[in-house]
Amino acid sequence: MTCLDIIADYGLRSIGLGERLLPRSDFTLCHQFTLIGSGMIWNIYFGTLALTSGFILATLLALGKASKNFYVRKLSGWFIFIFRGSPLFIQFFFAYFLFLSLKQNFTFLSPLTSAWAGALFVLFCNTAAYSGEIFYGALQAIPKSDLEAADAYGMSGFSRFRRIVWPTMLRLAWPAYTNEAIFLFHATTLVFFSSFPAWQQRGDALYYANYFADKTFNPFIPYPILAGYFIFLTLILIGLFGLANRKLNIHLPKDKHTKIKFRIRLIR
Amino acid sequence: MFEFCANPENLSEFSWLSCYLTTPKHMNLFYSVGTVLLLLLLTAPTALLFGFGGAVMARSKILLIRLIGNGYISIVRGVPDIAFFLFFVIAIDQFLEWTRHKIFCPEWSEPIRQGNDFVVCTIAKLPLNSSPQWIHEIYGFLLAVFTFAIVFGAFAANVLYGAMRAVPKAQIETAVSFGMTDRQVFRRILVPQMWVFALPGLGNLWMILIKATPLLFLLGVEDIVYWARELGGTKTAKFTSYPHGDWRVWYFLGLLVFYLAFTRVSEAVIDTLMKTLSHGTDTLGGNLQRQVGR
Numbered sequence: 001m002t003c004l005d006i007i008a009d010y011g012l013r014s015i016g017l018g019e020r021l022l023p024r025s026d027f028t029l030c031h032q033f034t035l036i037g038s039g040m041i042w043n044i045y046f047g048t049l050a051l052t053s054g055f056i057l058a059t060l061l062a063l064g065k066a067s068k069n070f071y072v073r074k075l076s077g078w079f080i081f082i083f084r085g086s087p088l089f090i091q092f093f094f095a096y097f098l099f100l101s102l103k104q105n106f107t108f109l110s111p112l113t114s115a116w117a118g119a120l121f122v123l124f125c126n127t128a129a130y131s132g133e134i135f136y137g138a139l140q141a142i143p144k145s146d147l148e149a150a151d152a153y154g155m156s157g158f159s160r161f162r163r164i165v166w167p168t169m170l171r172l173a174w175p176a177y178t179n180e181a182i183f184l185f186h187a188t189t190l191v192f193f194s195s196f197p198a199w200q201q202r203g204d205a206l207y208y209a210n211y212f213a214d215k216t217f218n219p220f221i222p223y224p225i226l227a228g229y230f231i232f233l234t235l236i237l238i239g240l241f242g243l244a245n246r247k248l249n250i251h252l253p254k255d256k257h258t259k260i261k262f263r264i265r266l267i268r
Numbered sequence: 269m270f271e272f273c274a275n276p277e278n279l280s281e282f283s284w285l286s287c288y289l290t291t292p293k294h295m296n297l298f299y300s301v302g303t304v305l306l307l308l309l310l311t312a313p314t315a316l317l318f319g320f321g322g323a324v325m326a327r328s329k330i331l332l333i334r335l336i337g338n339g340y341i342s343i344v345r346g347v348p349d350i351a352f353f354l355f356f357v358i359a360i361d362q363f364l365e366w367t368r369h370k371i372f373c374p375e376w377s378e379p380i381r382q383g384n385d386f387v388v389c390t391i392a393k394l395p396l397n398s399s400p401q402w403i404h405e406i407y408g409f410l411l412a413v414f415t416f417a418i419v420f421g422a423f424a425a426n427v428l429y430g431a432m433r434a435v436p437k438a439q440i441e442t443a444v445s446f447g448m449t450d451r452q453v454f455r456r457i458l459v460p461q462m463w464v465f466a467l468p469g470l471g472n473l474w475m476i477l478i479k480a481t482p483l484l485f486l487l488g489v490e491d492i493v494y495w496a497r498e499l500g501g502t503k504t505a506k507f508t509s510y511p512h513g514d515w516r517v518w519y520f521l522g523l524l525v526f527y528l529a530f531t532r533v534s535e536a537v538i539d540t541l542m543k544t545l546s547h548g549t550d551t552l553g554g555n556l557q558r559q560v561g562r
Contacts, residue, residue: 025384027384081528082524082528085527085528085531085532086479086524086527086528086531087478087479087480087481087482087527088479089482089483089485089493090482090493090520090523090524090527091524093493093496093497093516093520093523094517094520094521094523094524097500097514097516097517097520098517100514100517101514101517186347186348186349187348189348189350189351190350193350193486195497206348206350206351206354209351209354210354213354213355213358215384216384217358217384217385217386218381218384218386219354219355219358219359219362220359223351223354223355226347226351227343227346227347227351230346230347230348230351231346231347234346
């Protein structure tokens with residue numbers, strides 16, 4: 001069996017296309033590269049969707065935490081505190097068992113007990129809380145002169161937010177937000193280790209890497225392959241966010257651009 | 269535990285609960301909280317030691333050592349931490365067994381990797397097959413501590429490396445002009461002064477470490493996650509005198525609250541510590557104090 005056959009059989013295995021059974025013996029390097037790469041589909045799925053949907057909630061949370069309304073402020077503050085103060089691993093477990101018990105009373109919630117919806121929901125809340133805190137910090141750091149200039153131009157309400165507050169907030173928060181995005185993608189590897197079932201062995205990259213390590217009792221091949229895939233993904237992310245960063249800073253002179261610095265990671 | 273617990277069927281709700289929560293099995297859950305605390309206590313200093321080593325290596329004048337140090341700091345950042353946890357536990361175990369195998373059974377001729385098996389001679393096994401259960405548990409726990417220390421050592425190395433660079437250059441130059449050797453500058457000036465710069469980063473790291481402790485479960489240690497799943501599952505009257513439905517959601521709610529409280533308290537302690545240290549910088553000279561007060 002050539003490597004191309006293996007790719008045809010297992011390349012989309014993680015979403016249920018191709019061969020039904022996972023390889024049981026004679027694991028070649030090609031098997032490992034193909035299946036682990038196939039699992040990356042789930043990591044990208046969780047990461048991208050959680051990041052884009054979480055971005056909207058994060059903006060709302062940041063505005064809520066800075067709001068003048070007592071209840072809105074407290075609500076956003078507690079949401080951020082709960083999701084940042086507890087381990088993501090425990091959040092996954094809690095959410096899974098919560099959805100399991102809710103399912104008995106509300107049948108329409110049953111998709112939430114499977115990973116594609118339930119884990120995505122948890123990741124969405126989690127990243128919204130972390131980025132919300134980043135955006136809140138940036139919101140507090142907006143130069144007063146910018147706001148005064150906006151006032152002087154007679155801007156108010158939504159147009160002031162859309163043209164001045166929001167772009168400045170993003171610009172200030174962007175380096176930290178880039179890191180948050182990278183850690184979110186790393187955090188997606190936890191999904192299938194936290195009770196969410198990998199239905200018909202459709203798992204993510206770490207699920208398959210762990211499968212190979214268990215079967216061959218040799219961790220020195222699957223995990224470095226996984227690491228390679230993730231380093232590649234991280235580089236792509238840094239590149240994409242760097243492009244967005246250039247766009248955000250386009251009106252500033254070159255030397256004033258905020259550089260994206262890869263900082264200490266935050267495990268959830 | 270209590271005397272009125274002898275007959276659980278005819279208890280009122282509150283006393284039923286107090287009996288239920290003090291069964292010997294639940295004691296395991298409470299002990300495992302101790303396991304988590306012990307892990308934190310052992311890992312924090314070990315990781316700091318690893319981090320110190322990594323930071324010193326990354327500053328070395330010799331290219332090779334510098335590369336190793338920098339590699340150690342940066343590799344852990346591009347790859348999910350949980351992959352490292354799963355990797356190191358097997359890798360360290362196999363490394364130890366391989367080393368013992370080479371020492372104890374030099375006459376062994378068959379290869380160690382036979383297809384999908386990892387075979388070493390019986391006396392090289394770790395722990396020995398004949399060892400009692402508790403030795404197996406302690407070995408597993410120590411492997412976990414070591415794994416945590418390696419991963420968090422890399423983060424600590426990053427923080428300490430930054431802190432060493434944050435020590436004002438004037439301080440170093442003054443020391444050199446006093447005729448101190450490199451070693452003296454390192455020991456008397458650099459290391460004592462870097463801690464103030466490192467504290468915010470190390471505090472952050474401590475919070476991250478707390479939130480990483482549930483991952484012990486993945487390393488095969490019977491920790492709080494294990495017991496919460498075990499105890500929360502449906503129990504029928506056949507096997508226990510305290511039958512109940514699926515209560516796992518409540519157990520994990522408990523864990524969630526436990527971690528929230530833990531991080532909250534830590535945050536308060538770190539804040540106080542920072543304040544105290546900032547006051548204390550009076551003695552470290554005005555330059556440092558201004559940097560911290562900023």
